[in-house]
Amino acid sequence: MTIKLYGTPKSRSARCLWMLEELAIAYENVAVNFADGGTQAPEYLAINPNGRIPALEDNGLVLFESLAINIHLARKYGAAKGLWSETFDDQSRTVQWSIWAMTEGEPPIVRTLMHRMFLPEGQRTEAEAVAGEQAFRKAVGVLDGALRDRPYILGNTFSVADLNIFGVLGSNHRALRTPFLDGLDPRELQRVSPLELDSPPNVARWARQCGERPALERVLAMR
Template sequence: MKIYGHVNSRSTRALWAAEEVGASYEYESIDLMGGAARREPYISINPGGKVPALVEGELVLTESAAICNYLANRFPEASLLPKEGSKERALVDRWSYFAMTEMDAPLWTLTKHKMIYPEGKRVPAIIDVAIGEFARSVQLLEKGLGAQEFIVGSRFSVADLLLGHCLSWAKAFQVPIDSDIVMAYAKRLWARPALVRARAREMA
């Protein structure tokens, strides 16, 4: 198994999941800033020119959430996904999709208009809109968490991983997380040994 990524990007999710399940994998860093993702040999692996990508045998998988789900299913003993068809699984799926559509999306919009797009294509006003959308998502996450340790009860899942990464992304870009409950939850996730190992692997 090989995972391609870049430090402090969505590929952290893939490495975090791999570390949580105890997968044996090779990591290859892709120089995004130098354009390596948009030329050979990587562009043949992910025609979108983005990270992460996972290659295992004939399987070539892109999209960070899909990779996390694959790893959770590939190593069921790690219990990152509840049983298919269970109420708990439905809730994990719900919050995973929430992370990608309601938290990741505004953060990606903000990132593009702050540093990805050329100056002439950036729309400064959209940054405040994206911050407002993220703030609304934090409020909804707070309601969903309540007094629970994790988003679906007492067991860490793929949904927590995706939510935790989005919250880390917000912190890195100084996007407010105005909720003591959500911040306490985020700190629990950020302290997980698997994430610490994943970040160390990226930096190495």
């Protein structure tokens, strides 16, 4: 059995390293980095023509998109560990929440970061940054409602659905944080990243549980 995860722990690849650590299966982490142009090298583009990390090779199957990779890994290797639900409806909810995290959760985070940090100063617009914060708060409110009557998003146990949501909306966690935010003092962090906003109570409780997973600690140790 050969599983290769292309990417570096200081990138969105951390989401998949977390999944692999939860599964406790054998894998190789092939160090491909965007910072040194590795994602644009011809040999990597042959694996992921998008030129982005992560990518997965699992016994001949090649996949890109971090959350799709995690769903695949959970479906194939995670049922015994409760990471992949056995019910059809919960499998559909898992796909729903994963797509939701990527479409409703990630863009507002990036929008605020772009307009408070990444764009050249002359191109930043405060209104855009605030719009990102507002959209993020709205998404977090939806999640808070869904967690009202349950510890985890599908019910009583942690699954790939939680991992995928926290992998995106919890990406201020030390093990998941973009390296561009490393070293910022807490006030500057709060200014540039909507992830630092206070969470409503159900999300705060759930985020604490997700953030304390030992598998995530192991990802932190890889950074």
